[in-house]
Amino acid sequence: MINLQSFGDLAALPAGTYGPKPTTLTDGQEEALVPLWESLDGLTKIGIWDCTPGRFTADRTKAAEICHILSGSASVVDADGTGKRDISAGDMLILPIGWIGEWTIHEAMRKTYILIAE
Numbered sequence: 001m002i003n004l005q006s007f008g009d010l011a012a013l014p015a016g017t018y019g020p021k022p023t024t025l026t027d028g029q030e031e032a033l034v035p036l037w038e039s040l041d042g043l044t045k046i047g048i049w050d051c052t053p054g055r056f057t058a059d060r061t062k063a064a065e066i067c068h069i070l071s072g073s074a075s076v077v078d079a080d081g082t083g084k085r086d087i088s089a090g091d092m093l094i095l096p097i098g099w100i101g102e103w104t105i106h107e108a109m110r111k112t113y114i115l116i117a118e
Contacts, residue, residue, distance in 0.1 A: 007036055010112055011070045015050045026054025029105075045115045053105045060099040063117040067093040072109030077101050 007013070016032035034048040048070075058076075073088040079100040087093050095101075097118060 005037060010048055011110065013048055015110075016048075018050070018052075021051065021054070021056050023058065024054055024056045025102075026056070028052075029054030029056060043117045045113075047113055048110065049113050050108070050110045051105050052108055055102060055104045057102050058095070058100070060095045060097060062097070063115045064097045064099075065093075065095040066114040066116075067095070068112045069093070070110040070112065072111075073106045074109055075104045075106070077104075 013034060016034045018030040018032045021029040021031045030052045032050040035045065036048065037046040038044065051072075067087075069087050069089055069091045071089050073086070075084060075086050076093060076095075077084045079102070083101075085093065097116075
């Protein structure tokens with residue numbers, strides 16, 4: 001049976017437990033995840049992500065990511081330094097499979113994420 005699910009007021013949902021950001025380039029940067037849903041095959045995951053200011057690397061070679069920014073601001077740039085995007089509350093960012101780059105969180109960020117693996 002397929003169950004219909006909905007989630008309201010994602011900006012007000014309590015943050016998960018903060019811990020060190022594994023790919024950080026900034027000492028002390030932390031992140032928290034709140035998983036909301038995962039497909040039965042584990043290839044699609046949806047949740048909330050919070051992160052403190054700082055820089056980190058990101059690798060989307062195995063899964064695409066669709067982000068809707070709920071609060072905060074950041075810059076995202078391709079690994080070769082091109083394609084810089086400034087994002088903030090209300091924006092959507094799509095990182096296709098194969099994308100590698102770097103994020104700079106300017107003010108604490110909260111986003112929804114959808115990860116879609118091959």
